[in-house]
Amino acid sequence: MMTRWGVPLLLLSLLAVSSWLLEELGLDRADRNQRDLQNKPDYAIDNFTTVIMDEKGLPKRRLQAKRMVHYAATGIGKLEEPYMIFFAVGSEGEAEEKYAGGNPLQVYPIWHVRSEQGQVLDDGKTVYLLGKVHMWKNDDTGTMELDIRTRDLKVLPGSHYGETNQAAVIRTVTTETRGIGMRAHIKPGRMELLSQVQTIYNDRNND
Template sequence: MPGRWKTALVLVLLFVFSSWFLNHLSKHERIQPAALAHDPDYYMEDFTTLTMNQDGTPKNKLFADYMAHYQDDDTTELLEPTLEIYRNDKPPVIVTADKGWVTTDNEVILLTGDVYLRENDNAGLLKLEVITSDARILLKQDYAETDKPITINGKRSTVKSVGMRAYLQEERIELLSNVRGKIEPKKQI
């Protein structure tokens, strides 16, 4: 009998120690995979969203070929985004880029790659085009800015600068430094 008790006691002690050891390991190795990974929790292709003003008129419309939302930092990445910013009694300003990133509160869009800001006249012809590599759009303020080199093409002019602030509702652009311009004379008939 004493041999059986010794074997049973050893098995019980082995079970208790194994249980304690596994419990101890699992407490120290509990890692949330989602907490470490920056993987999308959802995505959409051919994404479109429309934001309205208080009076029910469109404020802006955002399109993208691909949109991915990331839960870990509540941000959204966009591929080939196009943003239309609507203005009272004027054609919209259209902003396109290679890539975009939208902040948690959906108030800021960071655009990267080839960024174009275009404004047409009432006849639908290109009035103004701004070309840069990176830009930041503040949606509530209808404001765009960059600290990168820009080129502004108008109907008869080209202006180059480093840095810009664009107040889109006011149709006002501030050029920040190294401004150079070329204006073509109006052709005589």
């Protein structure tokens, strides 16, 4: 038999449980709304292209993609078939001579990087090139002199630097070098393979 205090205590218990359930449901709904917001893009651009200029108004690098989808909640831009180009100009002495002569500086693409997918973070300060990555360097005549194949490359465009912990293959006219993990110093054009490095030398005289 229930005492006179039993009913109020039971009601209080039910009220506490109901309040807890409502709070949990509210938090769960808020979490779902937050996840939905993060997964919802605020805009998308087909044939996306952005160009970063230097202090003289010359292009330093260009990023383009078949499609870019931006997510406001995270600030991430997801790229389809991204393609990065780093440009080069003449030396400072040559630049002064050309400006003194009234002629504009000649700018040419020197490093190219393509991948299957990509992500842009931190207002473009970090770019992840995901999936298969093809990276190559041209000389000043436009002839390819360095060809690199790897996967999942993290690029810091402002520092002219990239890195991956995946397998990489670096080919030149006379060599093929394979290794695991790579650091790419894009500005001086210096590549480092971190482990299991093997190099094969091609004797062009036997071709």
